[in-house]
Each structure stands twice: as C-alpha cells, then as structure tokens.
Amino acid sequence: LGGVDDLEEYRIELNTDMRLDQRRYNVPISSEVAAIWVEDSELCKYFERSIVLFGNDNKRYSTQPYYGCYDPLSYPLFFPRGEIGWHPEIPKKGVSLNEMLQSRRSGRQSLGNSYNENNIYVVDMYIKVESSRLDYIKKHQEQIRADLYQGVVDSLQAGENRADEVGKRTIVPSSFIGGRRDRRRRYLDAMALVQKYGKPNIFLTMTCNPNWDEIISELEPGQTPRDRPDLIVRVFRAKLEDLKIQLFKRHIFGKVATYVYVVEFQKRGLPHAHFLLIMEGRYKLTCPEQYDCLISAELPDKSKYPELYKMVVKHMMHGPCGVLNPKNVCMQKGSWA
Template sequence: MLIHLLSKNRYSIFFRSLRDVKANEKRTIILRTHFELDQRLYNTPTSSQIAGILLEQTSDPPTKGPPIVIYSSSGQSYKIQHYYGCYDPLQYPLLFPYGGKKHKIKNKKKTVSCIEYYCYKLQIRLAKNSILLKSGRLLQQFVVDMYIKIETGKLDFYRKEQKKIRADLYQGVVDSVALGERNASKIGKRIILPAGFIGNPRDLRKRYLDAMSLGQRYGKPDIFLTITCNPAWSEIVSELGINEIVQNRPDLTCRIFRAKLIELKDLIIKKKFFGPVAAFAYVVEFQKRDLSHAHFLIILKESSKITFAESYDEYVAAEIPDAKKHSLLFDLVLKHMMHGPYGEKNPKNVCMSKKGYCKSRYPKSYCEYTIQAEDSYPIYRRRNNQIQVKVRKSMLDNRWVVPYNPYLLCRFDCHLNVEVCSSICSVKYLYKYIYKGHDKIAFNLVDTEKPELFVDEIKQFQTGRWISPPEAMWRIYAFILNEMQPSVTTLQVHLPHKHAITFQESQDLQKILSFDFY
C-alpha cells in the first residue's frame, strides 16, 4: 500500500535508488554526564524523547544545517540544503506522500516566512485532520528538525549580513591609527550575534542586568515560584485521539501550559494574590524531562512585604496535609510535591551528586516553627507528627515535602513550588538561575562498528545545545519566552573615548575617526 501511495510522489525515485547504495558508517552518540559539568544545564535526559543537538562554536556562528545527500545508481550525489523546497518531502516522505503541493496564499503577501509556514501547518483544525499532528513520535522529530531549520536560517542571515562588521573601542581605533595601521580588518573583533537574538549570551546577560536593576530599584524579590506542566491535565487528555499519548503531542502541551501560565500571571499581577506587585520577571524553560516549566520572581510593594517569619506560613506550607480534612490537597501533595525518594532509598536517582547526597538537600530537618534563615530560603515548619505516606514504593514524611501554596496547588493541579525569599544574599543567585540559558549536552560521535577503546573526553567531546520538541513547538508558535515589568531602558555610560563603535572591515580607519560619534 505504501509503495502504491508513493508511486505518485515525484521524489520516490531517489529513495528506490538507495537500495543499490551501501549504507554509510553507523555512528552512536555518547552523552557525557559527569558531575563536574554544570548540572543546571548539562543534566541527564530523564525521559524518552526525540531531541536535536545544535553545535555551538565560540569563534563563529554555528555551521550551516546539514544537507540531505542523495545518491543515484550511477554513483552521483546530490545535496539538498535545508532551505530547499523539496527538503521536507525528501526527509519525511510519509508526511508528504504526494511530494508536497503548493498552497494558495489568501493574504496580500506573496510570500510567508519559514516560521509562519510551519506555524500554519501545525494548527489544530476541526474540519480537517492533520497528518502532521497524527504522526505520533515522528511529529517530535519533525518539529525539532523544522525549528533547527528556522534558527539556522536566522544564523545564516547574521553570518552573511554581519561577517564584515567589526567592533572596537574608540580609543583602540585612535591607538591603531597612531601606530600607522589604517586597515579596519586588522583590529577589533567580529560581531557574531546581536543582543536582539533571543537566547544568545548577550541577550541573557542584558536581561540579567536589567533584572538586577529591578532589585536595586524595588528591593529584593519576595516570592520565587516555579510552575511545571502537568501532562495529565484534563484539558490535554480530553484532546487526545485514539491511541495517542501526551508525549507525541507537544503542540497540545505547549498551548495548555501557555494558557495556565497566563492564568497564573493574571492571578498574581492583576488579582494581587500575594498582594500588590511592584515588579516581576519570569522565564519559560525546557529541560530534558520533557516538561515545560516557568520561574517567577515577584517583588511586592512596600505595604505587602513579607518581613516576619511568623507570616511565612500564610503563603507557604511544607507539610503533608490531613487526609480526612483536606482530601484533595492531600492527594495533590502526594502526587506533585514529594521530593524523592533519594539517598539511601534510591542512590541511583538523577538528583544524587557525586558525593552521595541529594543536590536539593533532601530530606530536610524537622522544625516546629518557621524561622528566618541566613541563606536564600527560610527553614519552613516541618513538624514530626509521625505522618508517613507511601510514595514510589517508599515511606516518606514531612521532611520530603517541597514547599507549596495550598490554594495554587489545588487550582493548577501540577508541581508548583513556592518559596519566600528571606535574605538579600539570594538576589544574585535567583536572577542568575532564571537567566542561566539553554539546556546543553556534552556528546561525542563513536563508530558503532569499530568502537574506540579509549575516548579522550577533553579533545573529542563537543558542547551542543539540546532542543526538545516542547521548546521547538513553543518557538515555532512564537510564544513569549520571558517577560519583565516594569521595562528597563539601558543607558550607556563610559569614560571619554571608551565607547564601542562598529565599522566595516573595508573602511579606512582615518576616515572612521573623522566622524563625530557623539
């Protein structure tokens, strides 16, 4: 049936010719998960998912996307670049059984961007079933591949448009001219990516500094909140078709999580759940657990500041609730807010450090009253009331409860961690934490047929950016990744002749200095 279906595909002849071509060398990707790597970024994947690794280079932008190489029976090869129109039907013949067809454009524009096209293709339409959204695990690979294509196209644009632009301090140009150098290509450094490219180190550093300025203006954050997507939300499960699983529908999880995120934001900001808000910042992240999550930092107005340890219990709880009085809350705490078991009960868990203890310092100590701590978080009330519950085949007590807000937990039915920021020492750490950047992985390619006996990890392991299906779908839909209010305007302050200037590498340095840069 498939052969008959693909007989109408104009590209099928290329696939049939592959039977006469020997297979390329088989290679295996080895992931490096050593403890010395920053586990916030280089943590081990904990779910079975299809992900992409985008190579990163320090001196130049990432290389162009890999082409599809097609061989004919005569031995000739053809390269199909990622931006060719036939790339998709060649890479995914079952998703484009007829080789693809032209779409009529109903708006005034004669062309659409790559991201607009895939955003259109990945929409849910009741009147027409989508082959893409019904393709199961193949949808994960498709969305990751297409987002890498989109980002690679942006990087290619910056490479072509800015490869001849250089930057240096004004004083550096003056010094170079004084030494007799007039060739602009000999000084300064190349501009690789501007700060406007979301997610690059310049962008993250700028957002971190802007967020720190909020703390300088409005004081330390009062609430640190983390919300994680729950794949068992009724809004997601009700939209699944026959034999569909949540993991294969990143479009659904992204849409529903975004809706929950907007609801939570409105509850905190507009409805003043914690009190009037002076400033806030949040960042959406995608870890290797196949679940999207967001971090909120909330600064309350002076009249609503949480200043006394006695008032912390009004916002945060860290105990197992009474199963008879609060049955719903009891079930949700057991389902979402129990950390573990780790340590002696599960020494191989991903939360364990090299030295054999939990990186999140669980189990906590018993405490009769909430007290102010010297570090980033207070010591919450965890009474030794002999209540134990069975979670993941182990008996756990109050020492294993992740701090939560009872109302928010019942309303959103997901892992929703709420912490009170009790010390000014936590400010820098918290802001750095939420702006730490993309998830990364250290990897190496090894020949499967001739495995290496010894792998030089220092020389052969490369660093790559880990792109999961939820992140790819989120970015294709162009949903907001971070937000900060009030906005911050950066004012450039510098010493005389120490401001940065940009120039073309073909320019004469003497002419550059003749312009008035002020």
C-alpha cells in the same frame, strides 16, 4: 524533484561519513528527543547535511535542508504526495487554519502510532528556523554594525587568542533570543529592578502536569502526553497567563511592585516557569509568621481541605515504593530513581 526530466540519469548521494558509528543514528527507542547544536564553524561543515544529485555529466545539484524539496525526501511519510516542506519563504499571512489542522490530521493518520518520528520532525524544523536566523545574521553583519565589535581589544576580551581569527568573529545581536547579548541584556534589566525596588521576596515555581484534564481530554487514541508537545505548551501557556492574572491583578499574595520570570523545559520536555516577585512595601515578607501564611510544608487537614489534601498527596509525595509497592513508577525498568 518534480519537473526534472530524465530522472534515470541522476543518482543520489547520501551525506554520510563512514568513519562515524552509524549505529548512533538508528531509530531511537527512547521517548525523549534532543538535538545537539554545533557552534564551531569547522564542526558545522563536518556535520553539514544535504542531498546531492549528480547527472551523467557529473554536474552537482545540492538540496540543502532549508529547500522546500528537502523535507519530502527526508520525511516521505509526512509528505506522501511530495508536497513542499519547510522553507524560509513560507507566508505568515493568508494561510487557512483549517487547512493547517487538516494537514496535521492527515499526517498523523499516515504515521499511525509512530509519534516518536513526529517529535523528531518538530525538533528538526525548529533547528531549521533557528539556523536560518543565524545565517541571516552572519550574512548581514554590516546592517547590525558588527564593525563596532571587531576590534582587537574586543576579540581578546572575548577570549580569542588565535591571530588569524582576531577581528573575524560573527556578532549575534541582542535581538536573537538566547544569544549571549540577549542573556546579558536580560540580566542587566533584572539587576536594575533589584537596584530600584530591593531584593526579591518570593521565588515561585510553576510546573506542567502532563495529566492535566485539558491535555488528556484532547489526546487521540493511542497517544500519550509526550506525543503532543504542541498541546502541552499551549495548555501550559494558558495556565501560566491565568497565574499571572492571579498574581498581578487579583493580588493573591499582595501587591507586586515588579517581577521577572523565565520559562524553561525539563529533560522530558515539560515546561516550567520560575518567578521572582518583589512586593510593595507593606506586603514584603519580614517575619516567619508572614511566610507561614503563604507557605506550608505539612499535609493539609484531610477533613477541612479534602481536595487540597488529595492534590498534595498525589503530586508532592513519593512512594511508597520497594516491596510495599513494586508497581510504583520508580520501580519500573529503565526509570530514574
């Protein structure tokens, strides 16, 4: 609101609906932060948020979430001096990394231990970025040649049976990551690989351990791994790239003909990756003995492999719990068994 004269003549209107249970929007006590993505056009308008200013002449001034001045009003602790927040015109070049890091440090210091609010802010910024992409697609349907998909037959095949909506669908191109056409393109690419190279031989999963030394050593006093999603994904990606080197350059399982993989996030926010590996002819697994060389479902020999034994017992086994260990994680109040 910098530069606005006669502020005493303005009032702020909060975009709330008294018919909703406002207790749902209290400060969360859980460490898990999620967002609900509303796709229906009518629901989007119903839950649309903005900050509205009215002058004495009742002239309306709307501050939309993608305006730079919205974040200082919504997150005053992050912007104590009223700095401009996120907006679509943020430059991708010419921004000093040291300035960004210093800004993050000052923001965390001003928040103290309120890291849950930090996570909510990160989720909110991600929604703004994705929403701006979708808005661009919606307003530039001609550039993506949406007319090719607007026929009556296409609408009926998509399940649209309302006459007033036929031919009015917004087309999301395959370049939008996570969209229907993007998923279909990836699926067809994967099926083409199977058609050419044969069925996958190895299904490999890599999970993130929040207690990795690379994560724990970088935490600030009072922080836990869940307070630093940025640190978790950076460390996970570094280890994921190292795993790809082990698989595809050092051939720890043999030479890989082709592969596909996907990175997903668990409910607690921890990333994990799923690989499907199709091996070259002489390295394909065809008998139980070959599988036994790669997979073990028993405890390693403690005397021969003490480090491996320690890792398996720590990460792959549950318990004891109950009366034998009432302090186990699964026995704590509010935890999932």
